[in-house]
Amino acid sequence: MSAIMEVSGLNAWFGAAQAVKEINLSFEKNTVTAIIGPSGCGKSTFIRCLNRLHEEVPDARAIGRVLLEGDDIYGRGVDPVAIRRKIGMVFQKPNPFPSLSVFDNVAVGLRLGGLRRASILKEAVERSLTLSALWDEVKDKLNAPGTSLSGGQQQRLCIARALAVEPSILLMDEPTSALDPISTAKIEELVTELKKAVTIVMVTHNMQQAARISDKTAFFLLGDMVEYGETSRIFTAPKDSRTERYITGRFG
Amino acid sequence: MPGVVRAKNRPVREIHYGDRVFAGILKIPAAGLALLLLSIAYFLYRAASPVIVKHGWAFLTSSTWDPVRDVYGALPVIYGTVVSSFIAIVIATPLSVGVALFLTEIAPRRTGRVFGFLVEMLAAIPSVVYGLWGIFVLAPWLRTSVEPFFKTWLGFLPFFSGPPYGVGMLAAGIILAVMITPTISSIAREVFSAIPLQQREAALGIGATRWEMMRLAVLQSSRRGLTGAVILGLGRALGETMAVTMIIGNRHEVSLSLFAPGSTMASIIANEYAEATTDTHVAALVEVGLVLFAVTFVINSIARLFLSRSGNR
Numbered sequence: 001m002s003a004i005m006e007v008s009g010l011n012a013w014f015g016a017a018q019a020v021k022e023i024n025l026s027f028e029k030n031t032v033t034a035i036i037g038p039s040g041c042g043k044s045t046f047i048r049c050l051n052r053l054h055e056e057v058p059d060a061r062a063i064g065r066v067l068l069e070g071d072d073i074y075g076r077g078v079d080p081v082a083i084r085r086k087i088g089m090v091f092q093k094p095n096p097f098p099s100l101s102v103f104d105n106v107a108v109g110l111r112l113g114g115l116r117r118a119s120i121l122k123e124a125v126e127r128s129l130t131l132s133a134l135w136d137e138v139k140d141k142l143n144a145p146g147t148s149l150s151g152g153q154q155q156r157l158c159i160a161r162a163l164a165v166e167p168s169i170l171l172m173d174e175p176t177s178a179l180d181p182i183s184t185a186k187i188e189e190l191v192t193e194l195k196k197a198v199t200i201v202m203v204t205h206n207m208q209q210a211a212r213i214s215d216k217t218a219f220f221l222l223g224d225m226v227e228y229g230e231t232s233r234i235f236t237a238p239k240d241s242r243t244e245r246y247i248t249g250r251f252g
Numbered sequence: 253m254p255g256v257v258r259a260k261n262r263p264v265r266e267i268h269y270g271d272r273v274f275a276g277i278l279k280i281p282a283a284g285l286a287l288l289l290l291s292i293a294y295f296l297y298r299a300a301s302p303v304i305v306k307h308g309w310a311f312l313t314s315s316t317w318d319p320v321r322d323v324y325g326a327l328p329v330i331y332g333t334v335v336s337s338f339i340a341i342v343i344a345t346p347l348s349v350g351v352a353l354f355l356t357e358i359a360p361r362r363t364g365r366v367f368g369f370l371v372e373m374l375a376a377i378p379s380v381v382y383g384l385w386g387i388f389v390l391a392p393w394l395r396t397s398v399e400p401f402f403k404t405w406l407g408f409l410p411f412f413s414g415p416p417y418g419v420g421m422l423a424a425g426i427i428l429a430v431m432i433t434p435t436i437s438s439i440a441r442e443v444f445s446a447i448p449l450q451q452r453e454a455a456l457g458i459g460a461t462r463w464e465m466m467r468l469a470v471l472q473s474s475r476r477g478l479t480g481a482v483i484l485g486l487g488r489a490l491g492e493t494m495a496v497t498m499i500i501g502n503r504h505e506v507s508l509s510l511f512a513p514g515s516t517m518a519s520i521i522a523n524e525y526a527e528a529t530t531d532t533h534v535a536a537l538v539e540v541g542l543v544l545f546a547v548t549f550v551i552n553s554i555a556r557l558f559l560s561r562s563g564n565r
Binding site: 081084092095100161162 | 448454464469475
């Protein structure tokens with residue numbers, strides 16, 4: 001299997017505080033990788049380094065090598081804006097643009113890329129909304145504001161927004177933490193479907209979720225990656241005692 | 253059981269007399285202020301009634317202002333107020349939005365704080381000081397440089413024709429723009445900072461540049477709030493008196509040229525109330541005040557409406 005993204009020697013800081021320490025990890029094509037760990041373990045910071053969003057926080061910085069399809073996104077002269085256009089990201093809280101309609105929320109990434117042709121936009125919007133299992137629910141209200149949808153629908157709208165530019169990798173930062181159980185189940189189902197089209201890296205604080213939908217799991221603690229491996233193995237036969245204690249619910 | 257407190261008695265609802273008395277006391281100033289507003293409106297109306305009766309609506313549409321013959325028409329001052337405030341808004345709006353964007357989105361936090369403080373200090377400069385600055389700095393500069401420039405290149409437009417006096421409508425508009433910029437920019441800043449960080453990250457996450465992020469996440473979702481900010485600024489500009497009186501030239505005339513002297517509702521009152529000897533002259537000035545009061549009241553109400561609704565969008 002070929003790795004679509006390879007991370008080596010990644011470190012990240014907020015001011016003087018190091019949040020992520022020497023991470024080496026690679027993500028294989030069409031897999032779901034779950035990043036688990038207690039609050040403050042650096043898992044969100046880590047995923048935000050993968051599309052260079054971390055550095056947008058004042059005083060935050062990151063160094064290391066992150067190869068996306070062979071090219072280092074931290075390489076010299078690489079434009080973070082161009083990187084973010086190639087990588088999709090979904091956040092904790094659904095964040096569609098309140099001033100944009102359902103349609104425009106999905107089309108916005110393509111428009112930023114300079115696409116103007118209405119027919120192409122329409123096609124891409126329908127494709128993305130279908131991929132994110134939202135098309136049937138919103139096809140009659142494409143002109144309604146994105147924020148008029150329910151919370152779960154808004155999150156799937158955000159997934160569609162990320163998918164519209166056909167990214168090779170989709171980063172999800174606790175995408176269900178603000179959703180009810182039914183919406184969460186829908187997103188989980190969707191993630192399993194989506195990995196046919198895109199590689200997914202997902203931060204979650206919900207271990208059952210990681211066990212249900214991921215192929216690989218990485219366990220983070222205090223900025224270190226303690227253990228990484230097949231999800232089934234991590235949850236049945238963890239090698240590190242700290243992993244075992246975490247997944248059996250003894251801390252975090 | 254530890255940690256569990258059981259109520260032994262049924263709670264008795266106590267009457268807190270102190271609270272009641274205090275609430276009663278607070279009602280007095282609250283009601284008093286509302287009454288004061290109404291009584292000012294009533295006073296203005298009563299004092300103006302001789303002219304209201306005599307001229308009716310013609311007061312608003314006639315241009316003649318002749319205290320000697322007791323003929324009063326307020327059109328030129330209404331026109332002057334509208335035009336000078338319009339110039340101010342046209343200049344101050346992009347300036348203020350730019351300042352607010354710079355302070356919230358671009359400047360490092362410490363620079364932003366210092367710079368923001370300085371901008372807000374513009375609002376603390378007394379109006380009469382602006383007037384002096386207008387007379388001794390702005391007007392000569394307009395007369396010798398700016399107005400001749402516009403006259404050369406845009407002189408075919410009626411707005412930029414006529415002799416460049418320096419003192420006049422354009423000068424008043426510019427002074428007003430400087431004076432309302434702190435108002436608009438500080439409200440715009442509040443509106444921008446109220447936008448959740450997630451909105452900005454959503455934009456950055458799909459590969460927006462800094463400017464695209466500001467457009468998508470900040471400007472587009474603050475249209476209502478910005479409208480409110482501009483209207484509040486407009487409200488300030490309409491009623492501003494001292495600086496405008498000093499620099500607008502005080503001529504009672506409707507002129508399309510921005511270089512020409514004019515006057516506003518506020519400036520005519522400030523200029524003439526001291527020398528108003530006849531009762532009708534006073535009444536006419538009071539009626540100008542009444543119109544100004546009504547206009548600013550309506551403008552401010554609209555602004556509040558926009559701002560109060562901007563939160564839930």
